[in-house]
Amino acid sequence: MFFFVLLLLGGLNEVRGEFLSSEECDFQLSYLDTILICHTADRPAVRLGKGEFVAKDHLGNFEINDTVLQVVDLTEYNIISGELGNTFAFFNSEVNIGVNLVVFEDEEKGLYEVKLEFPPEYRVELEGFNRIWLELVADPFEFIYGGGEQFSYLNLRGRVYPIWVREQGVGRNKSSSLTQIMDANSNAGGDYHTTYWPQPSFISSRKFYFESSYSTYHELDFTQSDRHVVYWHINIPTEEEGSACQSCHLTFLVKPSLMEIVQALNPGQPPLPDWVYNGAILGVQGGTDKMLNYLDEAQSQGVEVAGLWIQDWSGKITTEFGTRVFWNWEWNSTWYPVLDELIKDLDKRNIKVTAYITAHLNIDGEVYQNCSQNNYWLTEENGERLLQDFGQFTIGTVDIIRPSPDCNCINVGRGWYKDLMKKNLVNFGFAGWMADFGEYTPTSARSSFADRWWGDQHGEVLHQIFSEEWAALNREVVEESGKLGDIMYWMRSGGIGSKSSQVMSWAGDQTVDWTQSDGLGSSIIAALSLSMSGMGLSHSDIGGYTTIPQLNLTRSKELLLRWAEYAAFTPVMRTHEGNVPEANHQIYSDENTMQQFARLTKIYVALANYTREAVRQNSEESIPVMRPLFLQFPDDPETYLQEYEYMYGDDLLVSPVLDPGVEVWTVYLPLGNSWIHLWSLEEYSEGVVIDIPASLGYPPVFYGAGSTWESLFIQISQDFN
Known part of the structure; x- marks a missing residue:
């Protein structure tokens, strides 16, 4: 009391x-x-x-x-x-x-x-x-x-x-x-x-x-x-x-x-679509022919493919930061010919196609120009339209803000944008999309629905909640289309209200390196801190994103595969070529990489029923899929010190390798039960620190002795050793 x-x-x-x-x-x-x-x-x-x-x-x-x-x-x-x-x-x-x-x-x-x-x-x-x-x-x-x-x-x-x-x-x-x-x-x-x-x-x-x-x-x-x-x-x-x-x-x-x-x-995010568990979502770009070539090459090497992510479906531009998507949110039939029919054909092969969108439009695109005279846009304090440089291209931002309940008014710009997304994404046949950005709104910005905020702090509040409004709009688009549970959109920006609207988070633009502040390790902290903030579903770009060749910041083969091996023990496996694809090692860079990646996708698929159960648990019981050790073992003081190990569902303990050039990794095994190493099936005592073999492709993973999933884990060990 x-x-x-x-x-x-x-x-x-x-x-x-x-x-x-x-x-x-x-x-x-x-x-x-x-x-x-x-x-x-x-x-x-x-x-x-x-x-x-x-x-x-x-x-x-x-x-x-x-x-x-x-x-x-x-x-x-x-x-x-x-x-x-x-x-x-x-x-x-x-x-x-x-x-x-x-x-x-x-x-x-x-x-x-x-x-x-x-x-x-x-x-x-x-x-x-x-x-x-x-x-x-x-x-x-x-x-x-x-x-x-x-x-x-x-x-x-x-x-x-x-x-x-x-x-x-x-x-x-x-x-x-x-x-x-x-x-x-x-x-x-x-x-x-x-x-x-x-x-x-x-x-x-x-x-x-x-x-x-x-x-x-x-x-x-x-x-x-x-x-x-x-x-x-x-x-x-x-x-x-x-x-x-x-x-x-x-x-x-x-x-x-x-x-x-x-x-x-945790409000319990909806279960993921079944197609997600069929394998990796391959981030590819470059047009229809390249997309199909990448798919054929991957499947010929045994890669399990759930979907293709073509962020450049609307076209491309070139900037100093690399190639960027043309933010004109409609199908570019020149860049991706016959995509409308191809989506249907791939769907028959159980391969989905996913896209990319933001709440912003490039002012050089037809979509913006056709609606530029309409009152759909955020403005500056002086009433002029808000136009921003997003890195060598200029955008207008749709006023997507929901009117307050007592306003008794309709945001026509928000309604227009929902209709555009339904037509150009949902009805076109995309099975999901990255709903990017949400964090660029300046404090000088103004919405037409100012009744929701306070005087001088209007712009400050608008900035803080824009990402939450973007999440709510995406959720409404999917729900109103009757596709919740079939479509997966993933987002990086958010706030207090986002956990009730998002269906999948992603960690954003990590650097393609090993640093704990911004590389591989930071994506683990991202997932675990979100799990402690009410969002139970998260994943990251395999291999990272931010690439700067001039500073020798490029992706190595080892980093890509280490990231992929831990991603096999997350809810979604999705690759990204990075902002400078040609400078990075890719899963298709050589045959050996493709074969090693193929094995990891098969492990992910083999875990499908286990992952489904963990996702169901998040949806119905509000227990996050990836969670810190101390949530499950609160009476073990040592678990509070482990920031990079995590429980994947109730039974699997994952300790990703975070450094290059290592063959052995140190792992802490919590008090509570004895632990069995997934790859050797050797049993270890509880509450101990051990050094475990961790060659490339064999991340330190353990399951609790007596797990109800033990037969599955033994089968995985036998099939993939």
């Missing part, structure tokens, strides 16, 4: 943990033994402030300048009981400002919902205040997970995480020469926290979850030993406005286990 405790000096000893032994709480918000907020006059839980915010766009890489001009501690508090919930008033009587935290509890769900209100008596003095800080109790030995999709670290403790949707960056390590060069050239280097899918949310190993639904810039500060600080931008409503944002609130969720928290967060 939830309870609120008002504690005066000396009253905390019997309920607080050792991590609070150095301070007393004047006010404490707790659930059973989990202390969430501890307030004292000297260490107030809430602060208000003023500041200025500038987010300068560099092709989706934002230079953020968030300047705090004034901070006021709300040192005093009061408790007001009400019929629907309790109000906790934090204020500073000297300057006459304050904020009320109206707390609604759901005892059955273990949930607090907290809404912010700004009482009328403070409105005059609150003018200009637009920042808030909330301090939560921390344990020095606590682990923190989530934050949306992170790439560098699974445990977020010890760092500050700005929550701003953007490109992940190239290199993502300020001490690396690659990142420094990319920063100097185009502000595109990134950092440990830059990500397409950030969320102002986290899970604590103390078995509680925090989430902010405010769609503004946030910072999650996990650098202090005794407090976590959540900071975000707010809008103080005028008296006429009444409330800043009816749909905005904070959430605290406390459960007996981390797994139960994750299940409560």
Whole structure:
């Protein structure tokens, strides 16, 4: 049962943990033994402030300048009981400002919902205040997970995480020469926290979850030993406005286990289409003849092919970053002749064709030009159409934003774009597509449906939620076409609401290297952090994407095959040629590569029923397919330190090889049961660190002794050794 405790000096000893032994709480918000907020006059839980915010766009890489001009501690508090919930008033009587935290509890769900209100008596003095800080109790030995999709670290403790949707960056390590060069050239280097899918949310190993639904810039500060600080931008409503944002609130969720928290967060994405399990989705391009040649070559070497991904179905252009798709979202019959009939023929062979689309249109294309006079587009602050350089080509962005429920209006641009996608993607016969981008919208952008946002923060909120709106539109296109469960679209950008709209995530544009900050290892952290943020289905580009030959950043054969061998133990195997295909080793580069890749696709297919069950479990039980070890083995302290091993479904432990030139890999086997090595069928004890043979094509994979899938695993071992 939830309870609120008002504690005066000396009253905390019997309920607080050792991590609070150095301070007393004047006010404490707790659930059973989990202390969430501890307030004292000297260490107030809430602060208000003023500041200025500038987010300068560099092709989706934002230079953020968030300047705090004034901070006021709300040192005093009061408790007001009400019929629907309790109000906790934090204020500073000297300057006459304050904020009320109206707390609604759901005892059955273990949930607090907290809404912010700004009482009328403070409105005059609150003018200009637009920042808030909330301090939560921390344990020095606590682990923190989530934050949306992170790439560098699974445990977020010890760092500050700005929550701003953007490109992940190239290199993502300020001490690396690659990142420094990319920063100097185009502000595109990134950092440990830059990500397409950030969320102002986290899970604590103390078995509680925090989430902010405010769609503004946030910072999650996990650098202090005794407090976590959540900071975000707010809008103080005028008296006429009444409330800043009816749909905005904070959430605290406390459960007996981390797994139960994750299940409560995950809405359960729909099951994947059956065709996905037939093999790899081959990323190929270059027109009809090349597509068919690649397919014939792959099948002649035994590659199991579920589908073809032709991102250039609408044509190609050439830029300094490599060949790019012509963002004119209709079939280019010159580039891909007879594609309409070919899709039907391939479907009879159980091979699907998938495509590519964004919410943006190249202004040189016919699709844009035919609708350029219509009021379908995002605009600038001055009312002029928003036109952006996306890297040597200019685009217009469709205003895809859903009107607020109380608007009683229709977004004709959004409706037009849904119809275009139904006609040119669904009805054309594509079985799926990459729904790319969603993170480039500048803060100067404006939607015609401004009633959903707050004054000066309109552009800021629009930027933050655009990717969520893009996900919702794709979901509606598929559902309204009656194709949910048949079509798979995959997306990289997102936010709090995306997990309810997306059917598959992908990790974005990793570099074609071994670096943990942006290479192979980062794609694993991406999947596991998303699993802790409510998204249970994820995969990555096999071999990575970002290629810069001038900096010797090109894909090797070993990297490609190491990535592919771990991808066989993920929900989707999909290749990508990269932005400079000719500079990268490809699965079709030589016969040996093709044969090794073929074997891995057969392993993936052999696991189809096991993977289906894991995907069903995510869909119906909200248990992510790829999950950190500690979710399944919470009583084993060592599992919290393993950031690159993961459970694939209930039974398979996967420890991908992350370094080049190795034949042996070190693996930790959790407490709970003994473990059997998939390739040798040798049994190992629980709770041990072992060195295991890991030659190319044989990633360290184990299953728990006594698994109900043991006969399948033994068969795989026998068939593929």
